[in-house]
Amino acid sequence: MSLSDVEEKPAVCPAAKIPVQVASLEEYKTLFAGDLTDAQREAHTQHLSCLHGNALAGTDDDGCLVRLSNFVYGAGKLAPHDKAFAEKIFPIQASKIAVEDMTVTTDIVYGPASAPVLLNVGTLTFAGGSITALNTVLTINARKVAFREGTGTKPYHIGILGTDGVTGMDGAHGDTPSNQAASGKDVQPASPGICTGVGPGGLGSNGSNGGDGQDGNLGGTGRPSLQANLTFYAFDNPEGEKLVVFTRSGAGGAGGRGGDGGAGQQGGNGGCGCDSGCEGTDGGDGGRGGNGGDGGNGGQGGDAVDGGDVFIKVPAEAVSSVVRVADIAHAGIGGAGGLGGAGGRAGNGGAGGKHSANGAGGARGNNGKPGQPGKAGIRQGNPGNIYINSL
Numbered sequence: 001m002s003l004s005d006v007e008e009k010p011a012v013c014p015a016a017k018i019p020v021q022v023a024s025l026e027e028y029k030t031l032f033a034g035d036l037t038d039a040q041r042e043a044h045t046q047h048l049s050c051l052h053g054n055a056l057a058g059t060d061d062d063g064c065l066v067r068l069s070n071f072v073y074g075a076g077k078l079a080p081h082d083k084a085f086a087e088k089i090f091p092i093q094a095s096k097i098a099v100e101d102m103t104v105t106t107d108i109v110y111g112p113a114s115a116p117v118l119l120n121v122g123t124l125t126f127a128g129g130s131i132t133a134l135n136t137v138l139t140i141n142a143r144k145v146a147f148r149e150g151t152g153t154k155p156y157h158i159g160i161l162g163t164d165g166v167t168g169m170d171g172a173h174g175d176t177p178s179n180q181a182a183s184g185k186d187v188q189p190a191s192p193g194i195c196t197g198v199g200p201g202g203l204g205s206n207g208s209n210g211g212d213g214q215d216g217n218l219g220g221t222g223r224p225s226l227q228a229n230l231t232f233y234a235f236d237n238p239e240g241e242k243l244v245v246f247t248r249s250g251a252g253g254a255g256g257r258g259g260d261g262g263a264g265q266q267g268g269n270g271g272c273g274c275d276s277g278c279e280g281t282d283g284g285d286g287g288r289g290g291n292g293g294d295g296g297n298g299g300q301g302g303d304a305v306d307g308g309d310v311f312i313k314v315p316a317e318a319v320s321s322v323v324r325v326a327d328i329a330h331a332g333i334g335g336a337g338g339l340g341g342a343g344g345r346a347g348n349g350g351a352g353g354k355h356s357a358n359g360a361g362g363a364r365g366n367n368g369k370p371g372q373p374g375k376a377g378i379r380q381g382n383p384g385n386i387y388i389n390s391l
Contacts, residue, residue, distance in 0.1 A: 016097070017095035017096070017097055017117065018095065018096050018097070018098075019093055019094075019095055019115070020093070020094055020095070020096050021091050021092070021093060021094075022090065022091060022092050022093075022094050022116075023090060023091045024086075024087075024090050024091070025068065025071070025072070025078075025083075025086040025089075025090060028072060028090070028092070028094075028116075029071065029072045031094070031118055031139070032072065032116060032118065032137060032139045032227075032229060033072050033073050033139070033227075033229050033311075035141075035229070035231060035313070036073065036229065036311055036313075037313065037389045038075075039387075039389055040073075040311050040313075040387045040389055041073065041074050041075040042074075042075050043309075043385065043387050044069075044070070044073045044074040044075075044309050044311075044385075044387075045070055045074035045075045045076060047309060047384075047385055048066060048069065048070050048074060051306060051382075052066045055067065056070060056076070059079065059081055061085060064081075064082055064085040064086075067079075067082050068082065068085070068086060069227070069308075072227075073227055073229075073309065073311070092115070092116075093115045094115050094116045094117070094118060095110075095114070095115050095116070095117045095118070096117075096118045096119075096120070097117065097118070097119045097120070097121075098120045098121075099120075099121050099122070100121070100122040100123075101121070101122055101123045101125070102119075102121045102123070102124050102125070103125040103127055103148070104124070104125065104126050104127060104128075104129035104130065104131060104157075105127050105128050105129045105150060106128075106129045107129055107130050107132065107152075107153055107154055108129060108130065108131050108132065109132045109133075109134060110131075110132070110133045110134065110136045110138060111132075111133055111134030111135050111136035111163070112134035112135045112136065112163045112223070113134075113135045113136065113163070113223065114134075114136045115136075116136065116137035116138075116139075117133065117136060117137065117138050117139070118139050118141075119131075119138070119139065119140045119141070119142075120141050120142075121140070121141070121142045121143075122142070122143050122144070123142070123143065123144045123145075123146055123236075124140070124142040124144070124145045124146070124232075125145075125146040125147070125148055126145070126146070126147050126148070126150075126157045126243075127147075127148035127149065127150035128148075128149070128150020128151050128152045129150065129152060130152060130153075130154040130156060130157055130158065130159060131157070131158050131159070132154070132158075132159040132160075132161060133159070133160050133161065133225075133226070133228060134161050134162070134163050135161075135162050135163045135223040135224065135225065135226060135250065136226060137226045137227055137228070138160065138226075138228045138229075138230075139228070139229040139230075140158075140228075140229070140230045140231065140232075141231045142231070142232050142233070143233050143234060144232070144233065144234040144235070144236055145232045145234070145235055145236065145243060146235075146236035146237070147236070147237055147239075147241035147243075155244070155246070155325075156244040156245065156246035156325065157243050157244050157245070158228075158230065158243070158244075158245045158246070159245075159246045159247070160225045160226075160228045160245070160246070160247040160307070160308075160310050160384070161225050161246075161247065161248055161249075161250075162222055162223050162224045162225040162226075162248065162249035162250025162251075162305065162307055162329060162381070163222065163223045163250045164222050164250055164251040164252070164253060164329075164332075165219050165220030165221050165222045165223075165250065165251065165252045165253030165302035165303075165304075165332060166219070166220035166253045166302075167219060167220070167253050167254045167255075167256060167332075167335075168216055168217035168218050168219045168220070168253060168254065168255045168256030168299040168300075168302070168335060169216070169217040169256045169299075170216055170217075170256045170257045170258075170259060170335075171213055171214035171215050171216045171217070171256060171257065171258045171259035171296035171297075171299070171338060172213070172214040172259045172296075173213055173214075173259040173260045173261075173262065173338070174210050174211030174212045174213045174214075174259060174260065174261045174262035174293035174294075174296075174341060174368075175210065175211035175262045175293075176210055176211070176262035176263045176265075176341070177207065177208040177209075177210065177262070177264075177265035177290065177344075178265075179265075180207070180265065180266045180267075180268060180269075180347070181204065181205040181206060181207045181208065181265055181266065181267050181268035181287050181290075181347065182204070182205040182268045183202075183204050183205075183268045183269040183270070183271060183347070183350075184201055184202030184203045184204045184205075184268060184269065184270045184271030184284035184285075184287075184350060184359075185201070185202035185271045185284075186201060186202070186271045186272040186350070187199060187200065187201050187202070187271060187272065187273055187274040187281055188274065189274050189276035189277075189279070192276060192277065193276050193277030193278070193279065194276065194277070194279065195273075195274035195275070195276055195277075195279035195280055195281050195353060196279065198274050198281060199281060200273050200281050200282040200283065200284055200350075200352075200356075200359070201270050201271030201272045201273045201274075201281070201282070201283045201284030201350035201351075201352075201359060202270070202271035202284045202350075203270060203271075203284050203285050203287065204267050204268030204269045204270045204271075204284065204285065204286040204287030204347035204348075204350075204362060205267070205268040205287045205347075206267055206268075206287045206288045206289075206290065206362070207264050207265030207266050207267045207268070207287060207288065207289045207290030207344040207347075207365060208264070208265045208290045209264055209265075209290045209291045209292075209293065209365070210261055210262030210263050210264045210265075210290060210291065210292045210293035210341035210342075210344075210368060211261070211262040211293045211341075212261055212262075212293040212294045212295075212296065212368070213258050213259030213260050213261045213262075213293060213294065213295045213296035213338035213339075213341075213371060214258070214259045214296045215258055215259075215296045215297045215298075215299060215371070216255050216256030216257050216258045216259075216296060216297065216298045216299030216335035216336075216338075216374055217255070217256040217299045218255060218256075218299050218300050218301075218302060219252050219253030219254050219255045219256070219299060219300065219301045219302030219332035219335075219377060220252070220253035220302045220332075221250075221252060221253075221302045221303050221304075221305060222249060222250025222251050222252050222253070222302065222303070222304045222305045222329055222381060223250040223305065224249045224250055224305045224306060224307050224308060224381070225247055225248065225249045225250070225307035225308055225383070225384060226307075226308045227308040227309055227310070227311075227384070228247075228308070228310045228311070229311045230245065230310070230311065230312045230313070231312075231313045231314075231391075232312075232313070232314050232315075232318070233315065233391065234315065234318075235314065235315070235318040235321050237321055240321075241321070242321055242322070242323045243321060243322050243323065244323045244325065245310065245312060245322060245323070245324055245325070245386060246325040246326075246327070247307055247310050247325075247326050247327075247383050247384055247386060248307065248326070248327040248328070248329055248381075248383055249304060249305050249306055249307030249308075249329040249381040249382070249383055249384070250304060250305050250307075250329055250381060251304045251329040251330050251331070251332065251381065252301050252302030252303045252304045252329075252330070252331045252332030252377035252379075252381075253301065253302040253332045254301055254302075254332045254333050254334075254335060255298050255299030255300050255301045255302075255332060255333070255334045255335030255374035255375075256298070256299040256335045256374075257298060257299075257335045257336045257337075257338065258295050258296030258297050258298050258299075258335065258336065258337045258338030258371035258372075258374075259295070259296040259338045259371075260295055260296075260338040260339045260340075260341065261292050261293030261294050261295045261296075261338065261339065261340045261341030261368035261369075262292070262293040262341045263292055263293075263341045263342045263343075263344065264289050264290030264291050264292045264293075264341065264342065264343045264344030264365035264366075265289070265290040265344045266289055266290075266344045266345040266346075266347065267286055267287030267288050267289045267290070267344060267345070267346050267347030267362040267363075267365075268286065268287040268347045269286050269287075269347045269348045269349075269350060270283050270284030270285045270286045270287075270347065270348065270349045270350030270359035270360075270362075271283070271284040271350045271359075272284075272350045272351045272352075272353075273350060273351065273352040273353040273356050273359075274353045275351075275352075275353030275354055275356075276353070277354075278354060278355075279353065279354060279355075280352060280353020280354035280355055280356040281352070281353050281356050282352045282353075282356045282357045282358070282359060283349055283350030283351045283352040283353075283356070283357070283358045283359035284349070284350040284359045285349055285350075285359040285360045285361075285362060286346055286347030286348045286349045286350070286359060286360070286361045286362035287346075287347040287362045288346065288347070288362040288363045288364075288365065289343050289344030289345050289346050289347070289362065289363065289364045289365035290343070290344040290365045291343055291344070291365045291366045291367075291368065292340050292341030292342050292343045292344070292365060292366065292367045292368035293340070293341040293368045294340055294341075294368045294369045294370075294371065295337050295338030295339050295340050295341075295368060295369065295370045295371035296337070296338040296371045297337055297338075297371040297372045297373075297374060298334045298335030298336050298337045298338075298371060298372065298373045298374030299334070299335040299374045300332075300334055300335075300374045300375045300376070300377065301331055301332025301333045301334050301335075301374065301375070301376045301377035302331070302332040302377050303331055303332070303377045303378055303379040303381075304328075304329035304330060304331050304332075304377065304379055304380050304381030305329070305379075305381045306381050306382045306383075306384070307329070307381060307382065307383045307384040308384045309384040309385045309386070309387065310384055310385070310386040310387070311387050311389075312324075312386065312387065312388040312389070313388075313389050313390070313391050314388065314390065314391065315390060315391050316390035316391070319388055319390055322388055324386040324388065326383035326384070326385075326386055327383060328380055328381065328382065328383065329380060329381030329382075329383070330380055330381075331376050331377030331378060331379055331380050332376065332377040333374075333376055333377075334373050334374025334375045334376050335373070335374040336373055336374075337370050337371030337372050337373050337374075338370065338371040339370055339371075340367050340368030340369050340370045340371075341367070341368040342367055342368075343364050343365030343366045343367045343368075344364070344365040345364060345365075346361045346362040346363055346364045347361065347362040348361055349361045349362075
């Protein structure tokens with residue numbers, strides 16, 4: 001089925017999308033950007049030249065998508081190797097929505113990363129709702145755009161947005177040694193009633209250190225807002241209503257949190273001193289608690305990406321009725337550092353025998369150091385240009 005075969009018919013909002021096949025890049029250009037003005041095409045080519053000049057001038061596969069964009073939305077021509085590259089991509093699936101009247105009362109979202117959407121409508125009425133394309137190509141052709149009262153949740157009527165990168169995975173927590181370190185050996189009498197020469201109770205073993213937390217992972221790279229082509233042949237705005245078109249590309253994802261350090265193991269208890277008859281020896285000293293593991297560092301935030309251009313065509317008298325808003329997509333923030341693990345508790349001193357001292361308790365282990373916050377992503381994403389031209 002081709003896009004031209006889909007019959008327009010009235011539909012409730014949101015209207016159903018009909019999957020269709022686009023056979024070639026040339027057909028794609030005709031359907032999604034065939035009505036762009038020469039001024040819009042030249043502006044798009046100039047914008048691409050500033051951002052991707054090397055790719056436009058090159059012949060390698062890495063720059064092919066830039067050159068294909070320049071062909072579809074700009075004034076570029078295709079070299080033979082770019083045509084061959086396009087033939088590998090097509091045919092592709094797209095979605096068409098063809099309705100006579102469409103009243104937008106809710107927040108309609110196309111995407112993220114969906115097939116290109118072509119919306120052909122007679123009268124497109126915004127009554128509190130909005131249309132958002134998330135990392136999805138969108139073309140709207142409407143004979144008339146109208147406005148009715150309604151309470152909306154978005155600060156725009158049409159949003160051309162990217163999607164933010166995913167948050168990096170958190171680092172694994174450090175291991176915490178199980179149980180308590182070994183206790184010192186209890187001292188037994190040399191013979192009943194005789195503790196002379198057997199010495200004090202054994203020393204408790206020192207606790208093992210907790211494991212260090214692992215660093216958080218890198219935040220994901222944002223996905224761009226893609227090109228949009230919006231054409232409105234008439235405006236029904238008797239109260240001076242403005243059509244607000246907003247674009248922002250995909251922000252970088254936050255870095256993952258560093259893993260917490262593991263707790264140190266408790267030191268072993270000192271062994272008991274000899275206790276027999278009227279004799280006794282001192283108890284053994286308790287072991288030192290293990291140190292807590294250091295927290296892992298937070299992961300670096302992901303990079304944002306530049307967005308695609310937005311093309312708007314309206315009657316000359318309606319140009320002032322369109323408000324264009326473009327925002328920067330920020331690099332992802334760094335992840336928080338993990339907490340340092342608690343130092344292990346001290347082992348208790350062993351009990352002394354008759355007329356003898358108890359062993360001293362061990363020292364508590366040191367707490368681990370907290371991890372450092374991750375660095376922010378390196379790159380912010382510039383919004384695509386919003387071009388508005390009169391029909």
